[in-house]
Amino acid sequence: xLFAIASREFRNLFLSPLAWSIMAILQVILAxxxxxQVDRYMAFQARLGGMEGAPGVTDFVVSPLLQxxxxxxxxxxxxxxxxxxxxxxxxxxxxxxxSAPVSMSDIVLGKFLGVFLFFLTMLAMIAAMPLSxxxxxxxxxGKLLAGLLGLALLLTSFAxxxxxxxxxxxxxxxxxxxxxxxxxxxxxxxxxxDSHQEMSGLLAYLSLQNHLGSFMKGLFSTTDVAYYLLVSxxxxxxxxxxxxxxxxxx
Numbered sequence: 001x002l003f004a005i006a007s008r009e010f011r012n013l014f015l016s017p018l019a020w021s022i023m024a025i026l027q028v029i030l031a032x033x034x035x036x037q038v039d040r041y042m043a044f045q046a047r048l049g050g051m052e053g054a055p056g057v058t059d060f061v062v063s064p065l066l067q068x069x070x071x072x073x074x075x076x077x078x079x080x081x082x083x084x085x086x087x088x089x090x091x092x093x094x095x096x097x098x099s100a101p102v103s104m105s106d107i108v109l110g111k112f113l114g115v116f117l118f119f120l121t122m123l124a125m126i127a128a129m130p131l132s133x134x135x136x137x138x139x140x141x142g143k144l145l146a147g148l149l150g151l152a153l154l155l156t157s158f159a160x161x162x163x164x165x166x167x168x169x170x171x172x173x174x175x176x177x178x179x180x181x182x183x184x185x186x187x188x189x190x191x192x193x194d195s196h197q198e199m200s201g202l203l204a205y206l207s208l209q210n211h212l213g214s215f216m217k218g219l220f221s222t223t224d225v226a227y228y229l230l231v232s233x234x235x236x237x238x239x240x241x242x243x244x245x246x247x248x249x250x
Contacts, residue, residue, distance in 0.1 A: 002106040002113070009114025013080065022076050023122055033068055034129045037061040058140040062130040063216055066147040069126055070154055070212050073119070074187060077155070078179035080118065081162020082172040084111050085239075089170035094246070104243045108236055112163050119155040123148070143218035150215025153228035157208060158183060160235040167242040183208070186231075 013019045041060045088094035097107060127148055133139055165179040166172075190200070190207040204210050208231075211224040 001102050002110045005102075005107060005110025006113035006117065009084070009111050010117050013114065013118045016083075019080055019118070022079060023125070026072060026076060026122065027125060030065065030069065030072065030126055031129065034061070034065050037064055038133075056140065057133060057137050058143050061133070062139065062144055063147065065130060066151060067212075067216055069123075070151055070209075071187075073122075073151075073155060073158060074183050075180070077119070077158040077183065078162055078165075078176040081115055081159060081166060081179060082176035084115060084163050084166040084175075085243075086166045086170055086172040086175045090172075098243055098247045104240045104247070108163065108167075108239045108243065112159055112236060112239075115159045115163065116156060119159060120152065123151055123155065140218065143216075146215045146218045146220055149220070150212050150224070153215075153225060154208060154212055156232040157186075157228050157235075160232040160239075161186075164235040164239040164242070167239045167246075 038061055041057055044060075085094065088097055098104070130139065130144060161182050162175075162179045165182065166175040168178065169175050186206065186208045188207075188209075190203040190210060205227070211227050214221050214224050
């Protein structure tokens with residue numbers, strides 16, 4: 001049943017004009033940035049060739065693109081996840097869904113997987129840009145794969161936060177704004193510059209951006225992986241509890 005719900009959610013997203021519009025706009029913007037970085041690299045290539053330890057095409061083109069992708073997804077993810085449960089609540093089908101002989105875990109995880117698969121589809125389309133460079137040059141494959149893995153883990157957090165926020169309201173716009181606010185808070189939470197070292201360390205650990213940075217450098221850390229999985233699990237558990245409460249109150 002979980003996979004049936006995930007398949008239905010994934011299919012519904014592809015039937016949404018909003019999702020298609022976001023995909024198209026995202027591809028155009030990122031393609032422009034990608035080609036701009038390639039042009040800059042070509043302009044500086046002769047100068048870089050004479051420098052010791054000069055950045056290669058992966059550092060000059062691919063890494064900035066992937067870093068931009070993370071922030072752009074922060075902006076667009078709430079618009080994709082906002083209808084996950086809000087539409088069910090607004091169309092009065094949520095009560096039918098939660099009264100069905102299906103566990104709350106299956107419902108929430110199914111919705112989450114559908115959204116996450118849609119995000120992965122978008123990420124795969126974006127990944128085709130740097131992969132196209134293999135036709136004419138060498139890339140640091142390890143750094144590229146680490147960056148894509150980091151983005152995939154980041155998207156699990158985005159999907160989980162969006163799904164939870166969508167369980168709180170029947171207004172998709174409210175869900176989108178709430179999701180964006182929560183994700184932005186987790187993105188910039190370490191910007192406060194607190195003077196206490198312990199507090200600064202905690203805020204740095206809670207930052208979505210800090211953990212992504214390691215992957216962009218080509219580093220794989222189980223701490224970073226665990227962080228994204230814990231954030232995703234936390235918000236999915238909150239979503240399950242929210243639906244359980246809805247079921248009990250009728």
